[in-house]
Amino acid sequence: MLDIEAPPIPAEHMRRAGRDLLSLALMDARNRTLRWTSANEQALANSRWGLGPLAELQPCDPPLWALGHLGWFQEYWIARNLQRQQGERADPRATRLASIDPSTDACYDPARSPFDVRWQLQPLDLDATRQYLVDTLETTLDLLDHAGADDDSLYFFRLALFHEDRQAEAFAALSQTLGLPMPWLPAVVAVPPRDPLVFPAALWPLGSSPGGFSFDNERPVHLEPVLEFEIDSQVVTWDQYAEFVEDGGYDDPRWWQTDGWRWVQREGRRTPRHVDQLRHGVLVQRFGQTVRVPMGQPAMHIAWYEADAWCRWAGRRLPTELEWELAAHQGASRGFRWGQVWEWTAGTFRPYEGFQPGPDTTYSPPAFATHRVLRGASFITSERMRHPKYRHFLRPERDDTFTGFRSCAL
Numbered sequence: 001m002l003d004i005e006a007p008p009i010p011a012e013h014m015r016r017a018g019r020d021l022l023s024l025a026l027m028d029a030r031n032r033t034l035r036w037t038s039a040n041e042q043a044l045a046n047s048r049w050g051l052g053p054l055a056e057l058q059p060c061d062p063p064l065w066a067l068g069h070l071g072w073f074q075e076y077w078i079a080r081n082l083q084r085q086q087g088e089r090a091d092p093r094a095t096r097l098a099s100i101d102p103s104t105d106a107c108y109d110p111a112r113s114p115f116d117v118r119w120q121l122q123p124l125d126l127d128a129t130r131q132y133l134v135d136t137l138e139t140t141l142d143l144l145d146h147a148g149a150d151d152d153s154l155y156f157f158r159l160a161l162f163h164e165d166r167q168a169e170a171f172a173a174l175s176q177t178l179g180l181p182m183p184w185l186p187a188v189v190a191v192p193p194r195d196p197l198v199f200p201a202a203l204w205p206l207g208s209s210p211g212g213f214s215f216d217n218e219r220p221v222h223l224e225p226v227l228e229f230e231i232d233s234q235v236v237t238w239d240q241y242a243e244f245v246e247d248g249g250y251d252d253p254r255w256w257q258t259d260g261w262r263w264v265q266r267e268g269r270r271t272p273r274h275v276d277q278l279r280h281g282v283l284v285q286r287f288g289q290t291v292r293v294p295m296g297q298p299a300m301h302i303a304w305y306e307a308d309a310w311c312r313w314a315g316r317r318l319p320t321e322l323e324w325e326l327a328a329h330q331g332a333s334r335g336f337r338w339g340q341v342w343e344w345t346a347g348t349f350r351p352y353e354g355f356q357p358g359p360d361t362t363y364s365p366p367a368f369a370t371h372r373v374l375r376g377a378s379f380i381t382s383e384r385m386r387h388p389k390y391r392h393f394l395r396p397e398r399d400d401t402f403t404g405f406r407s408c409a410l
Contacts, residue, residue, distance in 0.1 A: 002297075007200050008383035009021065009025070009384050015214065016039050016211070017154075017158065018154070022144060022154065023145070025126055025331070030070075030164065032168050032184070033167070033170055033393060035128060035184070036175075036182075037067060041126070046096075053402060062123070062126075065108070066167060068108050068123045068124050070167055072105075072136075073208070074136050074137065074140050075099060075100070075139070076096065077159065077359070077360070078157065079097070079136065080099060081289055082095075082096075083098075084143075085147070086153030088157075088216075089152070089153055089362070091206070092360070095396070100132075103150060104132070107122070107123050110363065137303075139226065151211065154213075156359075165382045165384065168380075168382065172380045175287055176286070176301075176402075179285065184361075186379050189297070190237075191297065192296070192391060195233065196230045197230070197233050197327065198229070201331065202326065203223045203224070203226075204223070204326045206221065206222055206322055206325060206352070207221040210388045214389065216357055217351060219355070219356070220354045222352060226320075227324060231324050231407075233331070233336050234406065235298045235299070235404045236406060238293065238295045238298075241302075242378050245278050246278075249310070250270045251270075254312075255310075256308075259396070268303065269306075272299065272306060272399065273301050274301050298402055298404045301400070302344070302399060303396060303403070304372045307403075307405035315410060317344055317346065317409075318405060318408070319406065319408045320346050322345050323408060324376075324387060336373075339376060339377045339378075341378050342374040342404040343374055345373045348370075348374060351365075372395070374393065374403060375392070376390070377390075378400055378403075
């Protein structure tokens with residue numbers, strides 16, 4: 001394991017990071033991956049690292065496959081990519097150099113191993129996977145040391161960093177699902193009650209401007225008109241959500257969209273996932289332990305269907321992406337707080353007009369029209385990923401990750 005830990009760097013700075021800062025961050029991300037692997041090695045050594053499929057993990061990737069894919073992704077887009085200095089102008093179909101392990105393409109390339117076949121694949125064993133992660137990072141750092149200082153030359157290094165940071169959160173969700181320990185566990189704090197905020201009608205530049213790094217689905221930046229709106233200054237808490245449960249919210253189809261009501265019936269839900277008790281205090285399962293949490297903590301592991309149903313019951317609605325992004329920027333000095341749970345928004349995940357996919361075409365386009373958008377970050381999210389322009393996306397039934405929501409007035 002690498003004995004390097006990068007200091008927390010705000011996402012805006014990290015997206016423009018130069019070689020030295022990127023080098024530290026890449027080592028930190030890989031170190032976090034290896035720490036998670038070591039912390040769960042004994043529990044996962046046999047059946048949990050096996051070929052599955054394990055019903056409780058769906059729709060997650062097999063853990064051992066996900067680990068090996070991190071090394072493959074970095075090697076494929078950096079060490080094997082002869083056009084890496086061209087950044088997003090690089091041709092993703094261009095011929096690659098050979099991998100240090102000839103078996104990796106057949107296993108870890110998403111184009112060759114779509115999700116529904118990954119549980120049948122035979123990835124590298126755990127020891128070989130660890131070595132592959134060490135070897136690929138060593139090559140990446142050497143190439144970074146000789147890379148140019150412009151955005152194009154650093155694009156794939158930044159992409160690999162954020163790819164691994166996203167996977168770190170997926171590993172945390174996996175630990176939560178299986179009740180496994182986490183080697184790093186920031187605190188979740190109670191949310192102090194605050195009055196909603198009102199924002200006047202405006203034109204807002206939705207999306208990320210040129211310069212530095214941004215994800216393809218954040219572009220192009222474009223002006224969007226927004227009407228006056230009222231939005232919660234904090235996310236919905238357990239105290240607020242418990243009222244919906246106690247009022248029979250899970251038994252009343254009036255509050256649910258058709259697909260959501262089918263989901264509730266199919267899953268047999270009467271409370272959010274991982275909740276053991278929601279009266280006289282909240283008891284939840286958190287990384288394998290039963291924990292009593294304050295009623296003022298953010299409601300967590302909420303599916304989009306549940307968030308939408310609560311809003312209908314409360315006579316409110318989910319914010320749009322546009323409203324959330326504007327409020328996150330303009331409301332910081334007025335008490336708008338985000339960052340403990342990912343926050344569902346009203347919209348379906350769609351490309352902005354003029355969208356151009358990045359070199360990794362397996363990232364955004366497959367999720368368009370089927371997934372919902374979340375904004376913000378969770379208590380698990382790395383500091384360098386916490387950017388108000390970032391668009392997270394999940395299917396509306398997903399409640400295994402650290403998701404919550406806030407509401408707007410109708």
